[in-house]
Amino acid sequence: MKLGRYNWDLPVFLAPMAGVTDKAFRETVRLVGGKYTVTEMISAKALNYQNCHTLHMLEIKDETEPRIVQLFGSDPDNMAQAAKLAESLGADVLDINMGCPTPKIVKNREGAALLRDPSLATKIAAAVVQAVNLPVTVKIRLGWTKKEIIAAELANRLESVGVSMITVHARTREQFYAGQAEWEWIRRVKEITNVPVIGNGDITNPEQALQMIEQTGCDGVMIGRGALGNPWLIPQIQHYLKFKKLLSQPALKDRITMVLQHFEYLIEYKGNRIGLNEMRKHAAWYVKGFKNAAALRNRIMQTRDIMEMKDLFCRIADKN
Numbered sequence: 001m002k003l004g005r006y007n008w009d010l011p012v013f014l015a016p017m018a019g020v021t022d023k024a025f026r027e028t029v030r031l032v033g034g035k036y037t038v039t040e041m042i043s044a045k046a047l048n049y050q051n052c053h054t055l056h057m058l059e060i061k062d063e064t065e066p067r068i069v070q071l072f073g074s075d076p077d078n079m080a081q082a083a084k085l086a087e088s089l090g091a092d093v094l095d096i097n098m099g100c101p102t103p104k105i106v107k108n109r110e111g112a113a114l115l116r117d118p119s120l121a122t123k124i125a126a127a128v129v130q131a132v133n134l135p136v137t138v139k140i141r142l143g144w145t146k147k148e149i150i151a152a153e154l155a156n157r158l159e160s161v162g163v164s165m166i167t168v169h170a171r172t173r174e175q176f177y178a179g180q181a182e183w184e185w186i187r188r189v190k191e192i193t194n195v196p197v198i199g200n201g202d203i204t205n206p207e208q209a210l211q212m213i214e215q216t217g218c219d220g221v222m223i224g225r226g227a228l229g230n231p232w233l234i235p236q237i238q239h240y241l242k243f244k245k246l247l248s249q250p251a252l253k254d255r256i257t258m259v260l261q262h263f264e265y266l267i268e269y270k271g272n273r274i275g276l277n278e279m280r281k282h283a284a285w286y287v288k289g290f291k292n293a294a295a296l297r298n299r300i301m302q303t304r305d306i307m308e309m310k311d312l313f314c315r316i317a318d319k320n
């Protein structure tokens with residue numbers, strides 16, 4: 001598939017996830033072989049306001065291409081201004097969030113609220129496309145409720161104002177993250193639009209990724225929750241789509257080396273206090289499926305510094 005100057009073959013994206021896909025996790029995913037990552041969603045308002053925390057989230061200049069930045073907002077001019085700023089800070093691709101279901105976001109007409117206002121959604125996309133010299137992509141859900149499915153119509157409108165790729169999370173806003181994603185709608189969006197369509201929702205193993213591509217004809221896939229504590233899933237899917245063969249899971253020792261590297265990145269980018277908090281969250285995901293996982297999780301929550309956390313994971317590696 002073509003996206004601006006890029007030519008990507010069945011890309012496997014790490015989904016944007018607020019509170020998860022920060023620079024430390026994106027770097028970790030790249031280190032294990034993932035190629036396409038997206039930032040957490042970034043508020044256009046906060047960026048234009050030059051909010052310090054938001055600017056920190058956009059310290060992406062030294063990351064490997066493509067640096068895909070996701071913005072959210074409800075005002076076309078504001079979004080255009082933020083898009084220009086993101087471009088100047090190193091973004092290679094700009095993605096617009098039209099799917100976040102969180103009440104505090106939708107009450108501001110942002111995120112999934114735009115599914116109910118396709119005219120505003122289209123104006124926002126048009127303003128961002130006009131503002132930057134980058135490919136602009138949009139991530140949508142199916143609609144607000146099952147009775148208000150709008151994905152195909154919206155995709156068409158977005159394409160008509162110059163959007164270069166559309167990701168479909170095959171759920172409605174009403175579903176939040178519950179129930180099954182309805183991949184059939186991804187097929188319908190793909191049929192009706194000419195831009196690349198990326199399928200998203202409920203892929204947790206390589207076979208499911210291939211199944212989604214076969215069922216919907218989508219041009220690539222995006223993985224969210226399946227990658228929590230399991231960044232290896234992304235390169236495993238990439239490999240499976242290319243060679244139709246499963247990669248074996250890396251040895252426990254190698255996985256733990258990577259976990260410790262992830263923790264180093266967290267401390268480097270976020271400092272000791274916030275880094276440790278974030279580390280606890282990821283550590284609890286990493287030990288999923290380990291022997292005595294519940295007890296390990298308790299100990300993870302009680303760790304007081306990075307040395308203790310490292311020690312815990314080194315002991316897990318040595319015991320196995």
Ligand SMILES: Cc1cc2nc3c(=O)[nH]c(=O)nc-3n(C[C@H](O)[C@H](O)[C@H](O)COP(=O)(O)O)c2cc1C
Nearest residue numbers: 015016017018040041139169201202203223224225
């Ligand atoms: C913790 C969490 C945070 C998320 N944050 C974002 C976000 O910032 N932007 C976005 O477009 N989607 C966000 N999502 C939605 C995911 O990108 C993805 O669409 C959704 O999880 C469905 O994919 P999955 O079934 O592979 O998890 C988030 C999901 C989770 C679980």
